Amino acid sequence: MTKTTSLIIAFIALSLLPGTQKAWAETSYVADSFEITLRTGPNNTSKIIKMLKSDEPLEVLGEEGGWLSVRTQDGDQGWAFKRFISQDLPKSIQLQKLTERNEQLSALSGGASDQLDALDKENSSLKETLANIQEEHQQLKEKYTTLESDAANVLVLKNKYSDTEEMLTKANTELETFSKENEELRASSNLKWFLSGAGVISVAWITGYLMGLSRRRQKSSRLV
Structure with missing residues (x-):
């Protein structure tokens, strides 16, 4: 904003201030670029009390x-020629007020800046801060996804372990059954072998006994 623009804005703002026109109406000023006489009476022949400067x-x-x-x-009280007195605020005072207003606006502008x-x-x-929070959120999301995946894997492994344990138990049961049947089968086979062997021995003994008995009978017959 240029200085001229600031002065214009300040002038407009100053003109809108309440009570400004009333103050100007109550106070009059010596016109610009004049130095007039203050006399003891309302005529040019009256004694001069003092000279009044412009803008006074x-x-x-x-x-x-x-x-x-x-x-x-x-x-000081006296008479002055009306034509050289104005109720309008002198330009120098207006400029001073505008300059002060411009400084105020500049200060406000600086504060706003x-x-x-x-x-x-x-x-x-x-x-x-938002970027950091978003990054942390993304990291937590990735960790959660990893944990969720790991948890799913753990569940799968747990199910596999349960299935394997069940299969192992079943295999142990079947092994025990098979072992029992095998023992029973072995026992049955040994008995058969035993009975078979005993039968062979019995037949041989009976055969031998009968043959011996036959021989004795033949000897007895011969003796008779």
């Missing part, structure tokens, strides 16, 4: 003909 504020007390009864800020910078920094900090 005056309190208007009354009017007679083309003269105004006025009082200065120093307390500082606040804007602070807000920008805070916004950047918040963005950085």
Whole structure:
């Protein structure tokens, strides 16, 4: 914003301030670029009390003909020619007020700029914090996915272990049954072999006994 633009804005703002026009109406000023006389009476022949400088504020007390009864800020009272007195705020005072207003606006603008910078920094900090939180969230999400996958694998392994344990138990049962049957079969085979062997021995003994008996009978027959 240029200085000229700031002055214009300040002038507009100043003109809108309440009570400004009333203050100007109550106070009059010596016109610009003039130095006039303050006289003891409302005519050019009256004694000069003092010279009034341009832009000097005056309190208007009354009017007679083309003269105004006025009082200065120093307390001097007299008459001044009305044509050289104006109720309009002098340009120099307007410029001074506009300059002061411009400085105020500049200060406000500077403060707003500082606040804007602070807000920008805070916004950047918040963005950085948000990015960090999003990154942490992503990491936690990945860890959760891994744990979820591991948990599923653990469940599968557990089911496989249960199935394997069941198969092992069944195999042990079948092995015990097979072993028992095998023992029974062995026992049965041994008995058969034993009985077979005993039968062979019995037949041989009986055969031998009968043959011996036959021989004795033959000997007895011969003796007779």
